[in-house]
C-alpha cells in the first residue's frame with residue numbers, strides 16, 4: 535500500500551515537513567547535503583524501526599531538536615496512520631499504529647514492506663551471511679504467516695543452548711531440552727525458507743535476465759547445516775566441539791544464499807557495476823514475488839540511482855518498477871535526471887530538496903509545523 539502522506543519533525547537537517555504523495559514514482563532532486571537521503575532514512579525508520587545509516591537512532595535526531603517524530607498515512611480502506619517517535623533523552627522508539635501503541639517492530643514491517651537500494655547495496659553479495667539471511671527472511675516474513683513465530687522459537691532455543699554451552703556445564707539433560715526445541719523450530723524454519731527460495735529463484739532469474747544476462751550465475755539456498763543429516767543429529771553430535779567453541783556452530787542461524795558463477799563466488803568474478811545489477815535484480819524480484827504471492831506491493835527507496843546504474847540499465851530498472859506499479863522514492867543530484875524515463879500513464883511527481891526544505895515541483899505551498907494525524 536502506498537504512503538499518501540508523510541510528516542516529519544526533528545530528522546537530521548530536514549525542516550518540519552508535511553507532504554502529500556503519489557502512489558507512483560516520487561523523484562527527490564537536490565544538491566549534495568540538501569537532505570535527500572535523510573528523507574529516505576525517515577521512511578526507512580518508519581517502516582523498519584531502524585535507520586540504514588546509523589545503529590543509534592539518536593544520531594538521526596536534528597542537532598537542535600529534542601526528539602524525532604515521523605508519521606505516515608498508508609493508503610487503504612481504511613487508511614492506516616503509523617508513527618514513530620524517539621526522544622533524545624530516551625532509549626526507546628515509541629511506535630503507534632491507528633492511534634494505538636505497538637510493541638513490536640514486526641508490526642511496522644508488516645504494514646509497510648520496503649526495499650532499499652543504495653550505494654551500500656552491493657554489500658549484500660560481499661558482506662557477511664547475516665545480510666543475506668536478513669534479505670531472505672524479509673521475503674519469508676511477508677509471505678508466510680507463521681514465519682515470525684518460528685523465527686522467535688529458533689532464537690529462544692538458540693539463546694538457551696548457547697548460554698548452557700558457554701557456562702561449560704556438563705548438564706546434558708538441559709542441553710537436550712533446548713536441542714529438541716531448536717531442532718523442531720529450526721527444521722520448520724528451513725522448510726519455510728526453502729519453499730520461499732523455490733518460488734523466488736525463477737523470478738530472480740527472469741529479472742536478472744532482463745537487467746544483465748548472466749546465464750552461468752546460480753543462486754542457491756544453504757540451510758546452515760549438513761544436508762544429509764537432521765538438525766537434532768547435528769546438534770547432538772556437535773556437542774563437544776560446540777562446548778569448546780562456546781556456541782552452536784551449525785543450524786538455521788548459519789543459513790546463507792550462495793551466488794556463484796561456475797562454482798566461484800559471484801562476488802569474486804563480477805565487477806562492482808555488475809554486482810549492483812545483481813543486487814537490484816534480487817530486490818526487484820522480491821517485490822515481484824511479494825505481489826504475486828500476496829497481492830501487496832512494496833515500497834522502493836532508491837538512493838542515487840544514476841550513480842548506481844548507467845543510463846541503459848537505469849532505463850530497464852525503471853521499466854520494471856513501472857510494470858510492478860510500486861511506489862518508489864528515487865533521489866538524484868541531477869535536476870534533469872530520470873524525468874523522461876517514464877511512460878505517460880505512470881504517476882510521477884518531483885520534489886526539490888534544498889537546505890532541508892522539501893517542496894513539490896509544482897510549487898504547491900509547503901505546510902510547516904507538523905500536526906500529528908495518527909490520532910485523526
Ligand SMILES: Nc1ncnc2c1ncn2[C@@H]1O[C@H](COP(=O)(O)OP(=O)(O)O)[C@@H](O)[C@H]1O
Pocket residue numbers: 545546547548564565566567568569570571572573593594595596597598887
Ligand atoms: N543529526 C543531524 N542534525 C542536523 N543535520 C544533520 C544531522 N545529521 C546530518 N546532518 C546534515 O544533514 C545534511 C543532509 O544530509 P543528506 O540527507 O545525506 O543529504 P543528501 O542525501 O541530499 O546529500 C548534511 O549536510 C549533514 O551534515
Ligand SMILES: [Mg+2]
Pocket residue numbers: 567570571572837
Ligand atoms: Mg544522499
